[in-house]
Amino acid sequence: MAQKEDIPHKTVYRLSIYHRCLQRLKENGVETVSSEAMARAAGVKSTQLRKDLAYFGNFGTRGLGYNVDSLSGMIGETLGTTRLQPVILVGVGNLGSALLRYGGFNKEGFEIVGAFDAEPAAVRQASVRIPILSEAAMPEFIREHSVKLAILCVPASVAQQVVNTLVASGIQAILNFAPVFLDVPPEVKVNCVDVAVELENLSYFIR
Amino acid sequence: MAQKEDIPHKTVYRLSIYHRCLQRLKENGVETVSSEAMARAAGVKSTQLRKDLAYFGNFGTRGLGYNVDSLSGMIGETLGTTRLQPVILVGVGNLGSALLRYGGFNKEGFEIVGAFDAEPAAVRQASVRIPILSEAAMPEFIREHSVKLAILCVPASVAQQVVNTLVASGIQAILNFAPVFLDVPPEVKVNCVDVAVELENLSYFIR
Incomplete structure (x- = not known):
């Protein structure tokens, strides 16, 4: 099996997509x-799929294909999603509250x-189940609950300041919805x- | 200036980000x-920025930098966002309605x-200004308003079927929030x- 740092970022992305396909197959009772x-x-070529999976060892049997259960388990282990990962969400505006109401996480x-939220x-709070706390309570909460992952939905103008607090409190990865570039230390990952x-990107391709 | 098809997709993405930076500079009264x-x-290297802009001609004056107004105008023209682009949104659930309430588009x-929506x-409809129509009214609406761009927020199970209708009605580009791969003709672009x-991708990088 390849070292973590040798695996291309795009392969890691595709693992998530494979994982979801396998879960759907499992739900439908498909075994291989x-x-x-x-x-x-x-939505990929089968050569791409085989190349991606080869980073993690030998899977599949010629003529039979992949065992859905064991491949799904391996990918879950690799992605670190076999245990429930705790996440905090910062900024409960329109988008933030929509994400809180979304039940699929x-x-x-x-x-x-x-x-x-800055103004909790x-x-x-209608139809949002978890309590919304003041941003001042964030650092202690992050340490106490060993949270490593944050979803950022604050306005662009305050995003960097909030991120500085998150990073200082131990957050290692941020999913950023704020339309601004965030300056973080190299060990912190931002998507x-x-x-x-x-939308702008799509509009470029419209004839 | 390079042909449209010669410009890398990643450059087109970065143009949007440059565009936003320039708009912020304009708002703050910065001229160069x-x-x-x-x-x-x-959040890019300056060599990257210069390389990206070189696809579109010669900008900037040595020692002076870029004129904010004219560079922003050029990028807007290139991206096709100098005129207001009409967009439809399909699927008014949690996420769909959050996007409708978002005023920044x-x-x-x-x-x-x-x-x-399938069940308008x-x-x-609280705090959503535009009327929500039945999906049956979609094809005629798309043709009548010459809409080319759609935002898709429907459940994964019905996404492909809705996309087939969108494409048959003249939609050329789709921003897909449904967690499923969409099968579209080559001339239709899906982001x-x-x-x-x-989140899964980030969780892979957490130690």
Whole structure:
């Protein structure tokens, strides 16, 4: 098996997609799957699928395909989602509260254990189950619950300041919805979701 | 200037990020910016910035930097966001309604002109300004308003079926929030936003 640092970032992304396909197959009672069928469901070429999985060892039996259960288990172990990963969410505006109301995270291996806002009293708590705390309570909460992962939904103007607090409190990875570049130490990983940038990118391809 | 098809997809993404930096500079009354300062704000190396812009011609004056107004205008033209681009949103659940309530799209060059749901009567319309129509009304609406761009927030189980209708009605680009691979003709462009995949990817990097 390859060392963690040798595995391309894009392969790690595709592992998540394979994982989801395998979970759907499991739910449907499928026990084995060919690399062709699985590649098609994931939207990749089957050569790509085989190359990606080869980083992690030998899977699949010629003529039989992959065992859904064991391949799914291996990918879950690799991604670190076999145990529920605690996550905090910071910034409970429109998008933040939509994510809190979304019920699908637990199924995917994540549990939002805390939500924080600069003005927690102003947030409409209707249909949001977890309490929303003040940002001042964040550092202690992160340490106490050993949280490593944060979802950031604050306005761009305060994002860097909030990130500095998160990093100083022990957060190692951030999913950033704020439309701004974040300056973090090299050991902290930031993934960005930027709806406006995605729309602009698509608009370039429209004839 | 390079042909559209010769410009790398990643360069087009970065153009959006440069565009946003320039707009912020404009709002702050800044007239010229050095490539170093702009690269830092965008989170790229200045060699990368210069290389990206070189696809579109000669910008900037040695020792003076870029004219914020004219560079921003050029990028807006290239991305096709100088005119308001009409967009429809399909699937008004938690995430869909959060996106509808988000007021920032117009500023970015996009206008959500219509929203559709399989059960429009069931959607809480509170604080959403545009009417929510039945999915049956979608094809005619798309043609009538010459819409080319759609945001997809429907459940994974119905996503492909909805996409088939969108494509048959003339949609050329889709921003997909449904956690599923979409099968589309080669001339249709799909960008995906998948929160669970982003979280899984981050969780891999946590120690």
